[in-house]
Amino acid sequence: MHPLASVASGKQILCKCEACGKEHKGLFYQCVDCPSSPLIHNDCVFLPKRLLIQQTTHDRFSHTHPLTLAYSCQKSYRSGSYTDPKCRVCNLYFDDKYIWIYECDKCRYYAHLDCATNTREPFMSILTFPGTGNVIKNYEDDEYPDLLHLPFPDDSYSLLKNLFYKDTRSMTFGTNDEIKKHISHEHPLLLVDITQPTASYRARNVSYHNSMKKIQLLCNGCAKPIITPPFYVCANEDENCDFVLHEWCTRLPVKVNDHPYHPQHPLIYYPKINPEFLNVFDCAVCHLSSNGFVYCCVECRYYVDVCCAFIPKRVTHKSHPNHLLSLFMPGFFGETKLCHLCMYGYDWGAKFKCEVCNIHLHANCALLVSETITHKVDKHPMKLSYFPIENHKSDYFCEICELTLDPSRFFYHCQECVQSVHTDCAPAIYESEIYDVNIKFGGIHNLAHVHQHPLSFVRGIETDVHCDRCSRDVKYSMTLKCLQCKYAIHFNCFKYSM
Structure with missing residues (x-):
């Protein structure tokens, strides 16, 4: 290490500090042996080489290991698949890879100098700064008694269940509850609820949706998985009808x-x-x-x-705790902001926004990705994580697709097995990407004007032939496919040819 000496004869000057990248007025230092070396502000020169972020930020931001002063963040840019790190306090990227930072290499925890040392006043202007730690709560619970707190605990929860679920154990069962006629279906519906001895006997024969076993049971109302009772099934067993409804989907208002x-x-x-x-x-x-x-x-x-019909105007989310997130719809040519969860951006579709911190969440990311999942790649429940895992020393790979995983985007992780998966690779509906469509596939359709044989409505798979109309691949697309011959057509090709 070379000795440093004050510049301008110890007088205060206004200059950019090359250590933190900010402009300061005060005393600056420069290397004695390297006249062309950068100028460093007095506050940065005397920063501690090691610190605990809890002590410097009054426990508002926490990390279990000491952070070490690094004299550039170049190393963090070379850390395997994690090539574009962000400050874990302010959630902003490092503008210059040559600035000094505080880091914990084994946890890939990086922070700006002023973020880690609490040199902004008052407290880093936390209410107007896009922080991701324990920010000061900006709303009162009494003012929002029905506020939805996301993410949902697991795949058995949904927005409609949150709004319309009625505990069947508190109901007086009789004909109206156990056998139901619904406007959406021509046959009577039987209640399936294993908690009630009077509920339908068919409950013993119903297989719930289970992506680990590739068992699919989707609600005809919301097209979401039916993982737990209560729900209704078609009472007409003779016609092999697969119509099913969540109990709460029968309570939708007109x-x-x-x-x-x-x-x-x-x-x-x-x-x-x-x-x-x-x-x-x-x-x-x-x-x-x-x-x-x-x-x-x-x-x-x-x-x-039906889910978007009841989309909430305000929510909170654990990825940005204690701040209200308000619903808004970007204009078609609006400014594209990255989603705080998936780190992708588009200027269409519903989003939630923190008006204080200007943080955005796609509505689908907030509402459809649950906090925990179970998957066949791991024997334990996997939990949603928004940051790199502490003490995770190796690169991140998805156990399902086997591709690299960027831990700055939310992902599922098992702490015991040290395994991770992309959120898109572990949907509750095993045969499709979680955001792709909201479709319950199935059914045989006689469409003589399209094809001489009956067609099934399916999601295309890798072994399917190309679309008969446009000659493109039907893999993963909504497809009408003949089971008697090799005919297949994209749903959109069928739709726009009508």
């Missing part, structure tokens, strides 16, 4: 007023729409294709799926 994105008209409930297109429609909020129940404004041809 009308939604003052929808956040279509307040000018009420949205009316319809169990089916667009029968000529297999009841598939595009949701105006999440922009996903769906064939479940729909709320629509016929006058404006405005369609939303």
